[in-house]
Amino acid sequence: MSKSLQAIRGMNDILPEQTPLWRYFEGTVARLLDNYGYKQIRMPIVEFTELFKRSIGEVTDIVEKEMYTFEDRNGDSLTLRPEGTAACVRAVLEHGITGGGQVQKLWYIGPMFRHERPQKGRYRQFHQIGLEVFNLDGPDIDAELIIMTWRLWGELGIRDAVKLELNSLGTSESRGRYREALVEYLSAHHDKLDEDSQRRLKTNPLRVLDTKNADTQAVLVDAPKMADYLDDESRAHFEGLKARLDAVGIPYVLNPKLVRGLDYYSKTVFEWVTDKLGAQGTVCAGGRYDGLVEQMGGKPTPGVGFAMGIERLVLMLETLEQIPQEISRQVDVYLCAFGEEAELAGLALAERVRDELPNLRLQVNAGAGSFKSQFKKADKSGALYALILGDDEMAQQVVGFKPLRGQGEQQSIAWDALAAHLATCVVQG
Missing domain, CATH: 3.40.50.800 (Anticodon-binding domain)
Structure with missing residues (x-):
């Protein structure tokens, strides 16, 4: 008897009894973004592999271990998109819609793909809603992105279950100086680092700050702090962001270990985290990437954005029983x-x-x-x-x-x- 057909591990069906909650969540977000003046863009699911190598970074976990990459009949290397920012930047460059300093406030929705170990809240095909803003370089637009998410949490009834963490990675120059100091410090404690952190020390040392290993975390207590290496421009930008969040009354926690897993971030990075979903605590994350458009062949163009995981947020609504009666x-x-x-x-x-x-x-x-x-x-x-x-x-x-x-x-x-x-x-x- 032949093996019964099943969905691929980590790629799940969303059944009819589940879709009303998905539609409620997606509709709530879409309405909010309309109200803030954002326009939807839709990009292909498949892109040339080089796009992600160039933008995300060849020594990141995503590119090294997690991408679904294959060769098509023409011999081209193609990849199922693992995230949306690179594809969105490619689209705005290809169509010239950010040329001449045009401000673009865009959002997208759809599936992303990473070959990870499936677990609750983490899947190989997962869905995101993402925002990208181009040609605005001040802290006011960074604040707007965070304020929008704060309003969304309120509309969904989950505001008390999430916490905002903030950090600044500075410019590439200041980050380079910090990287040198961090590598020097960690090299002196090399034997105390876990195996994965020892590998990252040679390839992507900032990611060591992300470690979950208790022994390595103990080493990091006395490690150099990014805040001590920030340039004046980045420091002023970060202070401007915090002042705006304070003015609106949005609480936040400064997390000097927050670096995000993608190479293109600079200055502001942030995460909304929760303790209601076990190990998968991040429900929305993003930051500024002022050098990415130029890195991908365009003119210098400020950029900032975020992405939120639909599966995790739907799971939060279910866990906290914040499901409107009418959608059932x-x-x-x-x-x-x-x-x-x-x-x-x-x-x-x-x-x-x-x-x-x-x-x-x-x-x-x-x-x-x-x-x-x-x-x-x-x-x-x-x-x-x-x-x-x-x-x-x-x-x-x-x-x-x-x-x-x-x-x-x-x-x-x-x-x-x-x-x-x-x-x-x-x-x-």
């Missing part, structure tokens, strides 16, 4: 029709109602069935009300209106008054 109901009204004449009239009546109430979720029974079986399906749909069309209703040109979830007797509503009645009971009620 997919149907407002269920129409039951008995006999061919009633079925035809029911279809026409349903379309008239939909014309007048386009937001009403009205399901018409399909597959005929007895009175009992249709009402069983109406109840299972979760609808608030059932509409009934039989011989008696057809003769009087009325429809039976029966509450399914609360008090109230069945009543008869004239066909031409049905939409107005439903507007009162469902759309406004």
